[in-house]
Amino acid sequence: MKLKQLEGLLGELQQFSAPKVELEQYPTGPHIASRLIHTAENTFGDITGKIVADFGCGCGTLGIASALLDAEHVVGVDVDPGSLEIASENAEQLEVSIDLVWCDIRNLSWKGKCIDTVVMNPPFGTRRKGVDMEFLSMALQVASGAVYSLHKTSTREHVKKAALQSFNAATAEVLCELRFDVPQMYKFHKKKEVDVAVDLWRFLPQSVSRAC
């Protein structure tokens, strides 16, 4: 599937109807989401025919994009049941099949490295400090292939250090820097849209470098 076509389809998805501030619920827009998944597949071959998990899947954008690029099996996880219902409707709308699990990422208990690729746009940790690193830590525990994630550019050094030293990643690489418009959905945002510089990361878990 062409990038433009993927972006177009993602633009049709329904997004959070009543976003919860404390969970940092804002969607990954179709522009960024399509590029993230398209890059993961076209540059690295990490989506098609793979088992993909979408952590903090919200309304399912990244997981559904993976399914559209022929991931064999997709599992979306979110702590908010309302978003999962929207994700389920979105998948049906685009005629793809994804599994959904209602769970807090911190309490996931999955068997070994059962996932090939984790894709995620975790909360940045502006509401509850450290939640972004909890997502990354868990992603590197379940992924045998690669982890794609978005983090604020201002935290680049911290992310790199945590991934390599604390979470035992083999590599941590910034693929590109993006502008992320966080729409004014929360009262504490004074401006209409807040433009945040965000890095698209690719992490490899340790076992990969040993196996190859």
Next chain:
Amino acid sequence: MRLLTHNMLACNVKGVVNGYPLRLEAEVVAERPADFNADFLRHIFARIDWKAFVGAARSLPEEHAVADLPEDAEPSMLASEDFLRRFHHALLELHVEKGALVCPETGRRFAIDKGIPNMLLNEDEV
């Protein structure tokens, strides 16, 4: 929820040691065709806990229960298209829409509703 997802999940309550596999109590199952991909099945085989998988497949309500998968499987079976087709069907085409997952150690139940297992924990379980 497909059986592939079931194969990955363990009981996540704090302190539980033998929380795998979760016993599947399926009430409603839907069948939805998925593209057959032999390479994927060969790729995933080593990662599947076969005992848990067959146990879940056999436990499904009568009209969906899978009886034609062997108790034990070995890599040599992956050469058989017939075996791969059955493996594919049970792993990827059966969706548990309603039911529960039950922890083998504590009996803790995780409800499955609209295909979504609820693995959210209570405060005293984390």
